[in-house]
Amino acid sequence: MNFDLTDDQVALRDGIRSLLMGRFSMERVREGFDRSMFDELTEAGVFSLRADGFSWADSVVVYEELGRACVPGPLVGSAGADAVVDVIEGRSGDAVWVEHLASLDRLLTLGNDGIREIPAASLIGAEADWPLDPLTPAHRVESLPAGELVGTASEASRLLNELTLLTAAQQVGLASALVDMSVGYAITREQFGRPIGSFQAVKHMCAEMAVKAEVARAAVQAAACIMDDPDTGDMMRSLHGAKIVAGEAAIMTGRTATQVYGGMGFTWEVDVHLYLKRAWVLETRFGSADTHADAVAEMLPQPEPSQR
Amino acid sequence: MDLRYSDVDEAFRARLREWLSSELPKLPVQPARDDWSARRGWDTDWQRRLFDAGYAGINWPKEFGGQGATPSQHLVFLEETTRARAPYVGVNFVGLLHAGPTIIAEGTEAQKTDHLSNILRGDEVWCQGFSEPQAGSDLAAVRTKAVLDGDHYIVTGQKIWCSYGQIGDYGELLVRTDPDAPKHKGITWLMLPMDLPGIEIRPLKTVLGSSEFAELFLDEVRVPVSCRIGAENDGWRVTNVTLAFERGTAFVSEMVDALRLIDDLSPYVTDPAYRRELGHLAAELDGVWALTKRNVTQAARTGVMGPGSMMIKYAYSELRQRLGELSMKVLERDVLAIDAVGEFVEERLRTLALTIAAGTSQIQKNIIGERVLGLPKEPRP
Numbered sequence: 163m164n165f166d167l168t169d170d171q172v173a174l175r176d177g178i179r180s181l182l183m184g185r186f187s188m189e190r191v192r193e194g195f196d197r198s199m200f201d202e203l204t205e206a207g208v209f210s211l212r213a214d215g216f217s218w219a220d221s222v223v224v225y226e227e228l229g230r231a232c233v234p235g236p237l238v239g240s241a242g243a244d245a246v247v248d249v250i251e252g253r254s255g256d257a258v259w260v261e262h263l264a265s266l267d268r269l270l271t272l273g274n275d276g277i278r279e280i281p282a283a284s285l286i287g288a289e290a291d292w293p294l295d296p297l298t299p300a301h302r303v304e305s306l307p308a309g310e311l312v313g314t315a316s317e318a319s320r321l322l323n324e325l326t327l328l329t330a331a332q333q334v335g336l337a338s339a340l341v342d343m344s345v346g347y348a349i350t351r352e353q354f355g356r357p358i359g360s361f362q363a364v365k366h367m368c369a370e371m372a373v374k375a376e377v378a379r380a381a382v383q384a385a386a387c388i389m390d391d392p393d394t395g396d397m398m399r400s401l402h403g404a405k406i407v408a409g410e411a412a413i414m415t416g417r418t419a420t421q422v423y424g425g426m427g428f429t430w431e432v433d434v435h436l437y438l439k440r441a442w443v444l445e446t447r448f449g450s451a452d453t454h455a456d457a458v459a460e461m462l463p464q465p466e467p468s469q470r
Numbered sequence: 471m472d473l474r475y476s477d478v479d480e481a482f483r484a485r486l487r488e489w490l491s492s493e494l495p496k497l498p499v500q501p502a503r504d505d506w507s508a509r510r511g512w513d514t515d516w517q518r519r520l521f522d523a524g525y526a527g528i529n530w531p532k533e534f535g536g537q538g539a540t541p542s543q544h545l546v547f548l549e550e551t552t553r554a555r556a557p558y559v560g561v562n563f564v565g566l567l568h569a570g571p572t573i574i575a576e577g578t579e580a581q582k583t584d585h586l587s588n589i590l591r592g593d594e595v596w597c598q599g600f601s602e603p604q605a606g607s608d609l610a611a612v613r614t615k616a617v618l619d620g621d622h623y624i625v626t627g628q629k630i631w632c633s634y635g636q637i638g639d640y641g642e643l644l645v646r647t648d649p650d651a652p653k654h655k656g657i658t659w660l661m662l663p664m665d666l667p668g669i670e671i672r673p674l675k676t677v678l679g680s681s682e683f684a685e686l687f688l689d690e691v692r693v694p695v696s697c698r699i700g701a702e703n704d705g706w707r708v709t710n711v712t713l714a715f716e717r718g719t720a721f722v723s724e725m726v727d728a729l730r731l732i733d734d735l736s737p738y739v740t741d742p743a744y745r746r747e748l749g750h751l752a753a754e755l756d757g758v759w760a761l762t763k764r765n766v767t768q769a770a771r772t773g774v775m776g777p778g779s780m781m782i783k784y785a786y787s788e789l790r791q792r793l794g795e796l797s798m799k800v801l802e803r804d805v806l807a808i809d810a811v812g813e814f815v816e817e818r819l820r821t822l823a824l825t826i827a828a829g830t831s832q833i834q835k836n837i838i839g840e841r842v843l844g845l846p847k848e849p850r851p
């Protein structure tokens with residue numbers, strides 16, 4: 163058992179982090195997702211990790227960094243694709259929200275019968291003029307076309323698991339960035355003649371955030387290790403757990419960071435709201451914490467049928 | 471990064487499992503819950519069995535009679551013993567997890583010979599006398615006074631929350647040897663033989679109605695200088711050595727136990743909202759468990775616990791509080807008798823202390839904020 167980043171994983175993390183810091187500044191991120199971002203990430207190998215021989219444990223390290231940098235776009239759906247792709251759960255005829263529709267080449271839907279592919283051009287919907295996350299444009303598609311069946315039901319559930327994992331990794335990245343931002347602010351911002359981080363009320367908020375983020379990172383990396391080597395744990399339980407704690411960590415750290423920043427936290431200028439809004443968006447994807455918690459509860463010993 | 475235990479670890483697990491399944495059925499009936507001298511007998515009998523089978527002091531170095539297990543084998547040991555519902559360390563807690571490791575790190579050769587193998591065999595029980603009525607979170611404020619008189623210290627003062635005080639052979643004692651020095655610089659760590667004249671032990675009754683804790687009243691107790699661990703006035707540093715062990719793996723079995731309790735409670739949970747909360751708790755405990763594995767890996771690699779070690783105690787103790795609260799909701803009117811349904815109500819009461827003992831959650835958050843995140847300390851008056 164070596165449940166810590168290997169030297170190669172540290173190098174991978176540092177490499178992607180410096181790439182993102184260099185080329186994906188917050189100014190650029192604030193302009194939203196576009197084709198050039200997709201091309202640069204493709205070139206960096208972000209969407210071909212698995213094909214290039216990287217493990218799931220490696221992949222979550224990279225996706226955590228994408229979250230930390232708040233990089234927008236259908237990043238999880240495009241994993242393994244050679245085009246801009248998003249994946250949602252839904253069936254023919256459903257009314258759904260589609261993210262980044264204008265940038266998509268195609269949409270995949272995961273349903274009971276398998277994976278279906280829908281060319282983006284055949285999706286008709288109105289764009290929300292006031293999206294929650296300004297970097298995640300949303301279209302309301304009133305009736306999802308049937309699309310073409312391109313994968314079996316078991317392929318659909320495998321894909322769902324993989325995308326759930328990568329989404330949770332992004333959520334950890336959001337949480338981790340929010341902790342760093344808050345701690346940085348708590349050290350520099352002064353009131354009453356001392357750094358606000360010396361006040362226990364603020365210090366304790368930071369400590370609570372850090373614990374949430376650290377537990378979430380461990381949970382997501384554990385789920386990734388189990389996906390790589392399935393007899394080292396219960397994959398479904400660890401995956402549900404990862405999405406639960408990562409989603410809650412991202413939202414909790416976003417909310418708490420807003421509090422640590424005080425009034426500045428409520429401004430458009432400070433980045434905190436962008437992270438929190440992304441956290442809320444990701445929470446809606448591939449199952450919320452509550453639906454995953456229900457799934458974990460299903461795996462625990464059950465009450466006698468007569469009691470239910 | 472992987473979670474695969476090595477073949478050596480798995481072989482260790484298999485051997486341990488086999489031993490547990492043959493040994494546990496042979497255990498005598500557990501004594502009454504508040505009969506502490508019988509419980510001492512029962513807990514030390516278990517320790518003796520571990521010793522005879524070569525499992526005592528699992529993570530102690532071999533040269534001091536321990537098994538020299540790697541951190542991952544230590545985890546396997548805790549996982550397996552907890553899952554098999556083997557006895558808890560019980561009265562051996564302070565000796566095995568606190569005093570023994572402190573003596574290994576800081577004791578003289580004579581102290582090592584006199585105590586270590588006795589602790590491993592279950593022949594010597596320790597109690598912990600750190601806290602005082604006026605020195606809890608602010609442990610360095612201890613006032614119990616020790617004055618050197620030839621080859622003895624004359625010790626006078628009061629201790630509280632002394633775990634296993636009534637049945638201990640020795641106590642870990644923090645005393646003030648230099649009242650004029652700054653508070654961290656005037657403390658000394660002594661081993662207190664509990665049968666010395668001048669020690670009065672009064673049981674402290676907890677919310678459970680049980681009395682494994684005691685108050686100690688020390689009135690001019692003559693403690694030989696040979697009982698000192700480390701140098702005079704260097705006791706605060708020694709204390710931090712002791713407490714670092716506690717932060718390491720002392721709480722792992724509590725965590726495995728919590729996962730087991732979730733499984734035990736689950737069949738009683740029918741309300742969908744409560745089942746959902748149970749699912750959340752299981753997921754969060756799994757996460758803390760993963761963080762523990764992270765920490766153990768870092769300890770094996772670098773020899774020191776990672777930053778996660780300061781987070782684990784806080785995280786799991788708060789989760790136990792939530793689990794306790796959920797149990798109370800689930801059982802509804804059955805909570806009116808503590809032992810009506812399983813151990814859930816007893817556990818609810820017991821876990822009230824988890825966010826207090828061994829450093830309150832507030833103190834843990836100060837430590838995380840200052841030592842892990844680097845936030846500025848509070849101005850001291």
Ligand SMILES: Cc1cc2nc3c(=O)[nH]c(=O)nc-3n(C[C@H](O)[C@H](O)[C@H](O)COP(=O)(O)OP(=O)(O)OC[C@H]3O[C@@H](n4cnc5c(N)ncnc54)[C@H](O)[C@@H]3O)c2cc1C
Pocket residue numbers: 362598599600601602603605606607608630631632633683823826827828829830831832833836
């Ligand atoms: C079940 C149990 C077993 C124990 N076992 C032992 C034992 O074996 N040996 C031993 O020596 N001791 C033992 N203790 C004592 C334990 O270590 C102390 O109770 C604990 O450290 C808190 O100290 P206190 O009780 O004096 O509370 P206080 O320190 O008075 O705390 C009261 C409240 O004030 C808060 N507080 C205090 N200081 C600060 C601060 N700086 N910042 C923010 N909040 C603060 C605390 O968090 C708490 O909420 C045990 C306690 C319990 C309950």
